[in-house]
Amino acid sequence: MRRVDMVLSEKGRERLYLLGKSWIFLFLLGEAVIFSFIGTGFFSAKNFQNILVASTTILLLAAGETFVIITGGIDLSVGFVMGLFCVISAKIIVSLQALGFSPVVSLVVSIAGTLLLGLLPGLLNGVLVAKLRVPPFIATFGMYGIAYGLSEILCNNVPIAGLPSLVGFIGNGYLLYYLPGRGFTWFAPPEGLGRGEVRALLALFPNVFLFAILVVLIFAFILSRTQFGQHVYAIGGNIDAARRAGIPVERDLIRVYMISSFFAALSGVMYTLRFVTGRADAGSARMLDSVVAVVIGGASLYGGTGNMIGSIIGTLVIGVLETGMVNLGLPTYNKYVYVGVILVLAVLIDQFFPEMVRKGE
Amino acid sequence: MNERKPLLEVKNIVKRFGGLVALNRVSMEVYPGEVVGLLGDNGAGKSTLIKIVSGVYRADEGEIFFDGKEVKITSPMEALKLGIETIYQDLALAENLNVYSNIFLGREKLKKALGLIPVLDHDYMLQESHKVLNRLGIEIPSLKNKIKNLSGGQRQSVAISRSIYWNARLLIMDEPTAALGVAEQRKVLNLVRTLSEQGVSIIIISHQLYDVFQVAHRLVVLRRGEKVGERLTRETNPDEIVSLMVGAELVQEARGRE
Numbered sequence: 001m002r003r004v005d006m007v008l009s010e011k012g013r014e015r016l017y018l019l020g021k022s023w024i025f026l027f028l029l030g031e032a033v034i035f036s037f038i039g040t041g042f043f044s045a046k047n048f049q050n051i052l053v054a055s056t057t058i059l060l061l062a063a064g065e066t067f068v069i070i071t072g073g074i075d076l077s078v079g080f081v082m083g084l085f086c087v088i089s090a091k092i093i094v095s096l097q098a099l100g101f102s103p104v105v106s107l108v109v110s111i112a113g114t115l116l117l118g119l120l121p122g123l124l125n126g127v128l129v130a131k132l133r134v135p136p137f138i139a140t141f142g143m144y145g146i147a148y149g150l151s152e153i154l155c156n157n158v159p160i161a162g163l164p165s166l167v168g169f170i171g172n173g174y175l176l177y178y179l180p181g182r183g184f185t186w187f188a189p190p191e192g193l194g195r196g197e198v199r200a201l202l203a204l205f206p207n208v209f210l211f212a213i214l215v216v217l218i219f220a221f222i223l224s225r226t227q228f229g230q231h232v233y234a235i236g237g238n239i240d241a242a243r244r245a246g247i248p249v250e251r252d253l254i255r256v257y258m259i260s261s262f263f264a265a266l267s268g269v270m271y272t273l274r275f276v277t278g279r280a281d282a283g284s285a286r287m288l289d290s291v292v293a294v295v296i297g298g299a300s301l302y303g304g305t306g307n308m309i310g311s312i313i314g315t316l317v318i319g320v321l322e323t324g325m326v327n328l329g330l331p332t333y334n335k336y337v338y339v340g341v342i343l344v345l346a347v348l349i350d351q352f353f354p355e356m357v358r359k360g361e
Numbered sequence: 362m363n364e365r366k367p368l369l370e371v372k373n374i375v376k377r378f379g380g381l382v383a384l385n386r387v388s389m390e391v392y393p394g395e396v397v398g399l400l401g402d403n404g405a406g407k408s409t410l411i412k413i414v415s416g417v418y419r420a421d422e423g424e425i426f427f428d429g430k431e432v433k434i435t436s437p438m439e440a441l442k443l444g445i446e447t448i449y450q451d452l453a454l455a456e457n458l459n460v461y462s463n464i465f466l467g468r469e470k471l472k473k474a475l476g477l478i479p480v481l482d483h484d485y486m487l488q489e490s491h492k493v494l495n496r497l498g499i500e501i502p503s504l505k506n507k508i509k510n511l512s513g514g515q516r517q518s519v520a521i522s523r524s525i526y527w528n529a530r531l532l533i534m535d536e537p538t539a540a541l542g543v544a545e546q547r548k549v550l551n552l553v554r555t556l557s558e559q560g561v562s563i564i565i566i567s568h569q570l571y572d573v574f575q576v577a578h579r580l581v582v583l584r585r586g587e588k589v590g591e592r593l594t595r596e597t598n599p600d601e602i603v604s605l606m607v608g609a610e611l612v613q614e615a616r617g618r619e
Contacts, residue, residue, distance in 0.1 A: 225474070226481065227479065230458075230469055230481060234462075237457035237458055238455045240453065241454055242466070242467070244437065245453070245467030245468070247467045
């Protein structure tokens with residue numbers, strides 16, 4: 001591979017370097033263009049919002065996974081931790097309602113409680129990894145099993161139903177509705193619409209996605225601007241150097257795993273809101289997606305690199321693929337083949353591009 | 362130089378590992394601004410002595426004085442607080458971070474964003490890093506370069522600048538030139554001289570006798586855990602030092618065979 005960069009001028013090398021860094025963005029654009037041409041109704045505001053909503057789960061899991069992967073670890077438990085807290089959040093709502101609380105109170109208590117409990121798996125993972133020196137792969141793989149088993153026990157192997165309609169109203173609602181001729185309304189469409197009007201109604205900014213991206217951007221800020229974020233990178237770059245520099249490595253690692261399980265729990269709550277049910281398998285297939293999103297977003301599984309913007313773009317690559325295939329009428333399991341291929345491709349590019357463009361050697 | 366008080370003084374240090382005596386009543390001192398070469402064959406006890414001074418090991422017997430006061434150095438953090446910085450061969454840099462982030466690693470300068478959220482103050486860290494590098498005459502193209510894009514000598518300089526920025530008074534360097542090319546070795550040795558002129562005391566461990574002779578004022582030789590000699594550099598020569606390191610009998614034996 002060395003030969004390649006030797007024949008290139010400085011400028012050519014610079015371009016190759018940029019390409020190596022931004023290939024995934026071009027890939028995303030390519031995907032969107034292809035699906036726009038061969039799909040029907042792919043290129044529309046409605047469908048783009050579908051993509052965003054469909055990407056919410058991956059986005060949240062990938063956001064947490066970004067922190068873990070930058071430290072050089074991996075969290076395999078996110079998919080089933082998400083399922084566990086999907087079940088728990090639904091269960092809390094149903095139980096509180098049975099006790100006579102109003103839907104609003106039940107929902108608020110459920111969300112707050114779930115997010116708080118959602119820190120526990122991460123605390124356990126973090127203590128195992130940081131204090132007891134269990135490899136992240138093993139610690140979180142154990143949690144993967146524990147979370148799945150617990151969630152099935154909690155719901156007796158049957159999805160939890162009987163949630164109030166308020167849940168779906170929020171989970172499938174939009175921030176803004178626009179009806180030509182009648183203007184904007186917030187949170188709910190205008191009442192008493194005719195059939196033609198329903199079709200013309202334009203819904204903007206899905207609630208679930210808006211909330212998710214808000215939380216993700218807050219954590220993007222934490223990762224890129226704060227001292228804690230800097231230490232996350234330092235731990236991934238050289239854990240011994242971080243220790244010797246006086247960085248509280250163990251405490252920071254525990255926090256990182258707690259962030260990951262917080263995002264998994266949040267993702268579980270979002271699932272409950274959208275599908276108005278609590279399922280143990282809500283996120284079972286999403287662990288792969290989240291890791292892929294982070295890795296194609298530029299993070300190295302060896303730790304030390306990666307960023308939130310990359311993970312968001314990586315998420316969209318999978319989201320566009322998924323939605324595009326549904327749009328074409330292809331069964332969704334086709335997706336896994338492509339996602340698997342993209343993952344391996346991304347790792348190969350990660351391995352060879354730095355070789356080709358390494359500067360100053 | 363000898364009229365002044367030593368910055369570091371270790372007295373009769375004994376360190377045992379099980380039945381093995383790694384250091385047997387070793388004493389040495391380092392004066393302000395002095396460069397001391399610590400020499401010895403493998404297993405002579407150089408690293409053990411260094412690790413005791415930098416707080417990694419604890420001595421079984423003996424005393425350590427720093428700045429005239431007796432000190433107990435129980436941990437690396439303790440040593441850092443006193444101003445004793447050790448630069449190991451692996452340099453302890455985060456290769457994925459840039460130069461100024463490494464200089465401020467673990468002690469990042471923060472500012473308030475929007476008046477309440479503490480965030481990294483990149484400008485400040487960049488400027489301060491420039492200052493310390495200029496002071497030491499170190500040239501690195503851009504302080505926003507990641508460490509992994511720097512040469513071995515540049516990395517060495519970053520590690521040294523970091524200790525100096527954080528007020529190192531005694532710098533311990535373990536094989537600083539081992540992994541470097543000739544031109545880079547020279548730069549590092551020049552840097553050692555600059556530091557010494559600025560009053561920083563340095564203990565340098567190296568197998569390259571030639572390097573040590575170029576910069577050290579005084580040489581301390583260990584063999585099998587004991588101090589077997591101490592010479593002013595200008596009053597000795599490499600032959601004498603080597604015979605101290607390996608034992609005079611061995612040298613004579615070798616000469617006899619020739």
